[in-house]
Amino acid sequence: MNRIDKKFAELRKRNEKxxxxxxxxxxxxxxxxxxxxxxxxxxxxxxxxxxxxxSDPIADGPVIQKASQRSLNAGMNSDKFFEFVGKIREKxxxxxxxxxxxxxxxxxxxxxxxxxxxxxxxxxxxIPDLPIEESRELMNACSKNDVRLIFLVAPTTTExxxxxxxxxxxxxxxxxxxxxxxxxxxQLSADLKPLLARxxxxxxxxxxxxxxxxxxxxxxxxxxxxxxDAAIVGSALIKVIEENLGQKEVMLKKxxxxxxxxxxxxx
Numbered sequence: 607m608n609r610i611d612k613k614f615a616e617l618r619k620r621n622e623k624x625x626x627x628x629x630x631x632x633x634x635x636x637x638x639x640x641x642x643x644x645x646x647x648x649x650x651x652x653x654x655x656x657x658x659x660x661s662d663p664i665a666d667g668p669v670i671q672k673a674s675q676r677s678l679n680a681g682m683n684s685d686k687f688f689e690f691v692g693k694i695r696e697k698x699x700x701x702x703x704x705x706x707x708x709x710x711x712x713x714x715x716x717x718x719x720x721x722x723x724x725x726x727x728x729x730x731x732x733i734p735d736l737p738i739e740e741s742r743e744l745m746n747a748c749s750k751n752d753v754r755l756i757f758l759v760a761p762t763t764t765e766x767x768x769x770x771x772x773x774x775x776x777x778x779x780x781x782x783x784x785x786x787x788x789x790x791x792x793q794l795s796a797d798l799k800p801l802l803a804r805x806x807x808x809x810x811x812x813x814x815x816x817x818x819x820x821x822x823x824x825x826x827x828x829x830x831x832x833x834x835d836a837a838i839v840g841s842a843l844i845k846v847i848e849e850n851l852g853q854k855e856v857m858l859k860k861x862x863x864x865x866x867x868x869x870x871x872x873x
Contacts, residue, residue, distance in 0.1 A: 609701035623830035628840030630673040632682030649865025658706035695727030703730035720747035761797035778813040
């Protein structure tokens with residue numbers, strides 16, 4: 607079991623649901639992003655997901671796209687990303703997950719990327735633009751390095767593809783709650799409950815973490831009460847960063863408070 611597996615086992619033992627936070631590594635710059643990670647962790651996040659920014663983030667809405675651009679403008683790249691995550695790992699023991707796009711993984715080399723994940727303390731890898739049918743080589747590289755390759759399931763996922771994903775799923779399944787891209791939403795999609803039910807019929811054991819459009823503590827509560835094992839929040843956290851650029855201390859306090867509120871909603 608790696609840290610992700612252990613975390614979900616701990617949560618289940620305590621009859622508790624998880625809160626997964628997402629931030630873009632290096633947004634708005636390397637050092638402040640480190641402090642942002644510390645604040646979100648202090649707020650109580652169970653798993654922290656870092657975006658390794660890419661210039662064409664097709665799954666991301668405008669909030670995360672702007673965060674990626676700020677990070678790229680500040681000089682973030684794959685080498686700096688692993689340096690960044692390594693510094694986080696030196697201070698914190700919670701599971702860390704990288705979310706990025708296949709072009710960056712392919713450019714670095716599949717074996718090297720998976721090995722660097724292990725070396726610098728990344729426990730899971732999410733690649734939104736890598737279909738299950740083309741994932742075998744990276745899956746093997748991740749397995750050799752005890753890294754969980756995490757797949758996304760959406761309301762539009764066919765039954766055939768869903769079965770293939772669940773046969774290979776490790777760590778958790780990232781359940782996309784809606785049809786579309788990431789971003790702050792006022793309410794959850796009606797697609798969510800039927801999708802969770804479809805997945806549970808085929809696999810009762812794999813943890814299910816719901817993301818995309820999860821924007822409030824009430825959303826988190828609804829998700830964890832609907833049978834999911836965790837809620838993933840990204841755009842709402844990054845919106846706090848965007849709205850408080852130049853006011854670092856205010857930003858850090860608001861992020862810690864938001865993370866605390868989100869985590870408390872999983873109880």
